[in-house]
Amino acid sequence: MSDDVLEFDATTIPGRPCSMAATLSLVGEKWALLAVREIFWGNHRFDEIARNTGAPRDRLAARLRSLEAAGVVERQLYSERPPRYEYHLTPAGRDLSTVMQALRSWGDRWLVGEPPAAVAHSCGEDLDALYVCRHCGDEVRNRDLELQMRTPAWDLSGPVVPDDSEQ
Numbered sequence: 351m352s353d354d355v356l357e358f359d360a361t362t363i364p365g366r367p368c369s370m371a372a373t374l375s376l377v378g379e380k381w382a383l384l385a386v387r388e389i390f391w392g393n394h395r396f397d398e399i400a401r402n403t404g405a406p407r408d409r410l411a412a413r414l415r416s417l418e419a420a421g422v423v424e425r426q427l428y429s430e431r432p433p434r435y436e437y438h439l440t441p442a443g444r445d446l447s448t449v450m451q452a453l454r455s456w457g458d459r460w461l462v463g464e465p466p467a468a469v470a471h472s473c474g475e476d477l478d479a480l481y482v483c484r485h486c487g488d489e490v491r492n493r494d495l496e497l498q499m500r501t502p503a504w505d506l507s508g509p510v511v512p513d514d515s516e517q
Contacts, residue, residue: 366508367501376420377446381405382413383453386439386446389423394436422446451479 363371377383384403393399400410414437417423422443425435439446451469455478458465469477481490488494503510 389437
């Protein structure tokens with residue numbers, strides 16, 4: 351698998367064309383992201399992933415197949431007799447780590463009393479995810495953001511309805 355962009359037409363999803371909707375159509379079901387979490391943390395075999403996610407085996411198998419078909423994970427043979435495979439993240443799968451970190455941070459703040467796990471940086475301190483602008487290096491805050499619609503026939507309020515007086 352190369353670092354090529356996964357091809358997905360965001361305009362085929364009902365509602366506003368949006369990369370978030372396209373992403374959620376692939377990894378929005380909890381077993382998908384929990385499987386990615388386990389692979390990211392070094393649990394590559396199906397039994398390990400099933401145990402640590404609590405996912406029903408049939409649903410986990412289906413999620414892993416869809417993640418593989420989309421190029422997020424890849425199977426690697428580790429035993430020929432019988433054939434057994436491990437799951438590994440592709441570059442696209444590894445890039446989901448920022449999504450998982452954001453979800454974990456939000457859950458730590460808003461859902462759990464005492465965080466059940468922490469992610470430490472190489473300096474030894476707990477990681478506090480921060481978004482910065484690639485251009486200027488400033489920290490990004492919600493008040494600094496502006497949505498710019500780039501899909502024809504859509505604006506910030508939704509689909510643009512042609513004005514009957516213009517026809």
